[in-house]
Amino acid sequence: MATTEILLAGFGGxxxxxxxxxxxxxxxxxxxxxxxxxxxGPEMRGGTCNCSVTISDDPIGSPLVLTPHLLIAMNQPSFDKFVSCVRPGGKVFFDSTMIEPETDRTDIELYGIPSQQMADDNNLKGGSNIILLGKLLKETNICSLETMQKAIEKVVPPKKAALIPNNFKAIDLGMNA
Amino acid sequence: MERNLMKGNEALAEAAIRAGCKCFFGYPITPQTELAAYMAKRMHKAGGVFLQAESEIAAINMVLGAASTGVRAMTSSSSPGISLKSEGVSYIAGSDLPAVIINVERGGPGLGGIQPSQADYWQATKALGHGDFQLLVYAPASVQEMVDYVVKAFDRADKYRMPAMILADGLLGQMMEPVTFPEINPEAYDKSGWAANGHKMKREHHIINSLYLKPDELENSILERYKKYDIIKETETEAELYLTEDCDILVCAFGATARVVKSAVNDARAQGIKAGLFRPKTLWPFPVKEINEAAKNAKKLLSVEMSMGQMIDDIKLAINCSKPVEFFGRTGGVIPSPAEVLGEIKRMGGAL
Structure with missing residues (x-):
């Protein structure tokens, strides 16, 4: 019974x-x-924002992720708020440009990469989130690179299809960070 | 069949269009707005009418008007907006018109909040407006069921000539899940005997009306309607029974809360506590036979709701207070956690 609960958190935008x-x-x-x-809630209008994703081999009960296996944190308040909720043995991926990872947890793995800086350096404006996804892909067995690329092709709206290569590049940067 | 990933609100709208809904009248309110937005984008392509009314009251009365002509009509809102629609819903019921009304509930009373709630259970099942009447009330617990029950709601509304409601909540409306759209061939009910769609000087006028000034006439119209309700209570109940055969503690929950409870029941079983889940899929009619079947070996029942406890009344009535029924709930937009529900189950288990 494999179930992965993921929490993503940061600023709106x-x-x-x-x-x-x-x-x-x-x-x-x-x-x-x-x-x-x-x-x-008001998050959508620019405050803090989070998102629960559960992927499982079995039907999913509550879709609200309270104790994630994996956490992506993109700002300090999100890291501070949710790091304590991560399950023992869980993994936290965070933007070290934005976050001082202060925690006394020793039972989780922390992966900080300067994703915001990397996005700026590589002319990938707004690509910090995808760079962190690349890192998550590398450090977990959530899915294959091919699956994630197919998913990106699905999620990027047709009008913005020109941005797909940038997203692939961001994944690649994250995987090699 | 292709699996699509959709928000519950969008799935409700797509299912309605596929079920042959030709008129949608709405007014925006969180957490239901994506439904109206989807209708705005798609309805005209499907040959129907989308109209953002000037208010909820206008929207429900537009539904009354459209339904009077025999077309499939729908409106949607969230809790405070449903209260505004209540007068129109009563008129629709009193005029024996089919219509579908969707409530993606949020916390109340008053403007309340915008997070998920189930505190409109009483409103939906007991008194969505004045007078003696009922609506069919469906309580989906997944995005797939949002689709399935919209299709069914349109069918049953036509079949019985009465309003049907989908009682969802902000969690179900906002979440995305895989969903497939079955081949839908809506049954065409003959409405030629009552629809006010133009007599072309070839037949008598059809009059859509809910006013009967003579008490015996009004009483007769209500008695006729209640005969219909008796058939519905006999034939239209639906429920899910999960691990109930040997359960000591029967946990009852509907909609999104039932998902939380199912997780808790699984956790309880893993710890050796015999818990089961009873999930009504129709809230009116309440699945009386089904809950008695589910509870036959249970020592205690627990109702878990996102409210201060409303369905618990129907549970006690359905089992004729033959066993103790306890309550656990969170309200105001707070979603109970599986751990909290498990705590309640364990507390009750210890006292058996």
Whole structure:
């Protein structure tokens, strides 16, 4: 019974829901059960924002992720709020440009990469979220690179299809960070 | 069949269009807005009418008007907006018109909040407006069921000539899940005997009306309607029974809360506690036979709701208070966690 619960959190506008959607489509591509649940309160209007994604071999109960196996944190408040919720043995991926990873947890693995800086350096404006997804892909067995690329092709709207190569590049940067 | 990934709200809209809904009248409100937005984008391509009314009250009365002509009509809103629609819903019921009304519930009373809630259970099942009447009330628990029950709601509304409601909540409306759209061939009900769609000087006027000034006439119209309700109570109940055969503690929940409870029941079983889940899929009619079947070996029942406890009344009535029924709930937009529900199950298990 393999179930992976993922929480993504950051500021509104950082692409939290978009990155979550890519993970959800990865589940869809691999014929898994999945759920995607956004926070939809004032967060959507620019405050903090988070998104629950569950991918499983079995039907999913509550779609609200309270104790994630995997956490992507894109700002300090999100890291501080959610790092304590991560399951023992879980993994946290965070943007070290934005976050001082202060925690006394020793039972989780922390993967900090300067994703914001990397996005700026590589002319990938707004690509920090996807770079972190690349890192998550590298460090977990959530899905194959091919699946994630297919998911990206699905999630990027047709009008913005020109941005697909940039997203692939961001995944590649994250995987090699 | 192709699996699509859709938000619950979008799936409700797509299913309605596929079920032959030709008129949608709405007014935006969180957490239901994606439904109206989807209708705005797609309805005209499907040959139907989307109209954003000036208010919820206008929208429900437009539904009354459209339904009077025999076309499939729908409106959707969230809790405060449904309260505004209540007068129109009563008129629709009193006029024996088919229509579908969707409530993607949020916390109340008043403007309340915008997070998920189930505190409109009483409103939906007991009194969505004045007078003696009922709506068919369906309680989906997944995005797939949102689709399936919209299709069924349109069918049964036509079949019985009465309003049907989908009682969902913000969690189901906002979440995305894989969903497939079955081949839908809506049954064409003959509405030629009552629809006010133009008599072309070839038949008597059809009059859509809910006013009966003579008490015996009004009483008769209500008695006729209640005969219909008796048939519905006999034939239209639906429920899911999960691990109930040997359960000591029967946990009852509907909609999104039932998903949380199912996780808790699985966790309880893993710890050796015999828990089961009873999930009504129709809230009116309440699945009386089904809950008695589910509860036959249970020592205690627990109702878990996102409210202060409303369905618990129907549970007690359905089992005729033959066993203790306890309650656990969170309200105001707070979603109970599987761990909290498990805690309740364990507390009850210890006292058996």
């Amino acid at each position: 950082q692409g939290i829901l978009f990155a979550g959607k890519i993970l959800a489509y990865c589940g869809l591509m691999d014929n898994k059960e999945l759920s995607w649940l956004p926070s939809y």
